[in-house]
Amino acid sequence: MTARLKDVAARAGVSVKTASNVINDYPHITPATRAKVEAAIRELRYRPNVSARQLKHGKAGFLALAVPAMESPYFAELAALVSAEATRRGYLMLLDTTGADAEAERLVLDGVRSHLIDGVIFSPLALSAEEIADRADRLPMVLLGERGVPPGYDHVAVDSVAAARSVTEHLVSLGRRRVAAIGRESVRGTASVRLDGYQQALAAAGLALAPELVRGVAHYEREDGRRAMHELLALPDPPDAVFCFNDLLAVGALRACAEAGVSVPDQVAVAGFDDIAEGRYSTPALTTVAADLTVLCREALRLLIARIENESTGPESVEVPWTLQVRESTVGRGGLVTAGGVVAEPSASGALVGGGGGSGTVSVGG
Numbered sequence: 001m002t003a004r005l006k007d008v009a010a011r012a013g014v015s016v017k018t019a020s021n022v023i024n025d026y027p028h029i030t031p032a033t034r035a036k037v038e039a040a041i042r043e044l045r046y047r048p049n050v051s052a053r054q055l056k057h058g059k060a061g062f063l064a065l066a067v068p069a070m071e072s073p074y075f076a077e078l079a080a081l082v083s084a085e086a087t088r089r090g091y092l093m094l095l096d097t098t099g100a101d102a103e104a105e106r107l108v109l110d111g112v113r114s115h116l117i118d119g120v121i122f123s124p125l126a127l128s129a130e131e132i133a134d135r136a137d138r139l140p141m142v143l144l145g146e147r148g149v150p151p152g153y154d155h156v157a158v159d160s161v162a163a164a165r166s167v168t169e170h171l172v173s174l175g176r177r178r179v180a181a182i183g184r185e186s187v188r189g190t191a192s193v194r195l196d197g198y199q200q201a202l203a204a205a206g207l208a209l210a211p212e213l214v215r216g217v218a219h220y221e222r223e224d225g226r227r228a229m230h231e232l233l234a235l236p237d238p239p240d241a242v243f244c245f246n247d248l249l250a251v252g253a254l255r256a257c258a259e260a261g262v263s264v265p266d267q268v269a270v271a272g273f274d275d276i277a278e279g280r281y282s283t284p285a286l287t288t289v290a291a292d293l294t295v296l297c298r299e300a301l302r303l304l305i306a307r308i309e310n311e312s313t314g315p316e317s318v319e320v321p322w323t324l325q326v327r328e329s330t331v332g333r334g335g336l337v338t339a340g341g342v343v344a345e346p347s348a349s350g351a352l353v354g355g356g357g358g359s360g361t362v363s364v365g366g
Helices: 005-012 017-022 031-044 050-057 073-088 101-112 129-133 162-171 188-204 222-233 247-260 293-309
Strands: 062-067 092-096 119-122 141-144 154-158 178-183 214-217 241-243 267-273 287-290 317-320 323-325 337-339 342-344 352-357 360-364
Touching: 005 017, 017 031, 050 101, 062 073, 062 101, 073 162, 073 247, 101 119, 101 129, 101 241, 119 293, 129 241, 141 293, 154 162, 162 178, 162 188, 162 267, 162 287, 162 323, 178 188, 178 222, 178 247, 188 214, 214 222, 222 241, 247 267, 293 317, 323 342, 337 352
Parallel strands: 062 092, 062 119, 119 141, 141 154, 154 317, 178 214, 178 241, 241 267, 323 360
Antiparallel strands: 287 323, 337 342, 352 360
């Protein structure tokens, strides 16, 4: 027999209303009560009845996540977490990929599938804030990513300026003075904010920005990072450190260094952004920024469902916590690292050693 909500309530020893409030993530539920209801849900393998929700509330019971590409490990992990959280909240998640194409992103804004879904979480790359604001469709929407946000929109993102500044400060703290940057010229959001943080850190350290050390790429892929790194290594005065605007670029940069016989981090320190699994298992393991994707997904869905249920108190901008994970690609094995004024030995425990700026922290060896 399929478990019903009243079965969950009975197993947890609470009212049906309380069980419903836990499932819908309403506030003012005590941790003990929430734990009992969630345990009952797991034991009974309860799944909300989407058809019943639609009949009762006039809603489809489906949400959409629109992202640039599923080939990206970052967006693949994001999609998995959003889907799991949506299911927990009683919704089913549909996935839409835009390829960072302006026309495909306009289709998301125009609501061509709005009759199928109750709301959308959207990570745009090609469109500006002005273009997003001009959309005709009024379907509830929460924006992700690093760009200007139109008035009236909920937005969830990492403070990438602060995080990029922290990465660059870390490289400078190691005594590196020729710090390069590899990023994507054509993307307004990611490239501009991470470049801003990089430049801020150089200026604070009294280091001049060397234009030849800033490399634009066509895409955020491994091969683009490899090519850009080979160009940097071919300079008469090559860099002694490089900050890549995502981990795939950094993995490509590591490959280029290996092909050129350049030791990482002895000759060039390499850092990335996103903390994808590939970087944790690369040789050397990659120093990177790790955003708390669990918080990002939870907050995005909280805001979206509040809009759908007409319970939103106004547009919110949520800043997601992040951690600078210091690993072998910048400090080697057993090397010293200075972070936030604290000197510590890298270790497998990932002990916190200093502040990363904004809502971030620095973790060594994690």
